[in-house]
Amino acid sequence: MIRMSLVLLFLLTALPVLAVDYEIDTKGAHAFIEFRIKHLGYSWLLGRFNRFEGDFSYDAKHPERNRVKVVIDVASLDSNHAVRDKHLRSARFFDVKQYPEAQFVSTGWQDLGNGKAKLTGELTLRGITKPVTIDVSDVGHGPDPWGGYRRGFEGTTTLKLSDWKMKEAKILGPAAEEIIVYLSIEGIRK
Template sequence: MKKTLIATALLAASTTPAFAAVENYTVDTQGMHASINFKINHLGYSWIVGRFNDFNGSFAFDEDNAANNRVEMTVNTASIDTNHGERDRHLRSDDFLDVSKFPEASFRSTSVIQDDDEGEYVVKGELTLHGVTRPVEFEIEQVGAGEDPWGGFRRGFEGELELKLTDYGIDYDLGPASATVYLDIHLEGVRQ
């Protein structure tokens, strides 16, 4: 009887469908295949756009269970770039990012929930900026996944996050049209 139970257990184990494992990715900032861009309204007439040139991060992805998914990012705030030297120096000053006091901004997810549509997720987490940590929530969408020409495997996501500057202790008066910054996030990761 004992041999029959062991044989049955082994047979069941061998026929159990394989589940996708959690995949770990490093964000490809070396190859410039990821970006953190932003825009803010200028006086209600147009947009100032820019990016952060120096950041790193990682994410985990489980196709079968979004609860296992996570993302972490760290941004060098002094790497802000709006293609205008004088404005960039002002943005690095204590009027805005105060990069000498707060050299990094960071994000760490606390949960990822799959949306109804395939490839769309709601990410919740904590964003630390200007020394202030606050909960945030935003949607991301998987752009694609597959093998690259160098024998690796890549996966990419995009999303947008809205931030009120005053929520992070940045109270320099830019006028009511410029109260919100829109972060445009594009992450391509290389599976480890």
């Protein structure tokens, strides 16, 4: 009986490591979605989305199986200036009344070694779905002091405002055609 248990235990530990599911720690605010866009071409304007949630699945042995899904409350955008946020939420830009949510669902993960990867997925914004590629780097992982296990990544991608048909985006001028999105994501193992 004991032998059988030991065999079972051996078998269990020898099983290939399966994908591990993580919930993105937005409750503790250890995850950030920031954007930056040029103001007149002279400086960077920074903002972020304060509310979103999501999860990811990480498989160290088969990274191509990694999955990510994030849902963003677009109205939670915050550029530290209330009247600007009001403009950005309006139909001229994000049109949050019509499209309150944005969503990213991954379609692929290409491991580049050295903790780098290319994450591809579909971003739905203003009701328009387009493929995007996010350059991802591993930041760290391990047990946390409170009994959990965490894993974090950072990622960057560049989006073109015209791809999401922000009607009035052109009024921001040629310097503001692209927006750089920076993601810092920490997941807690489920």
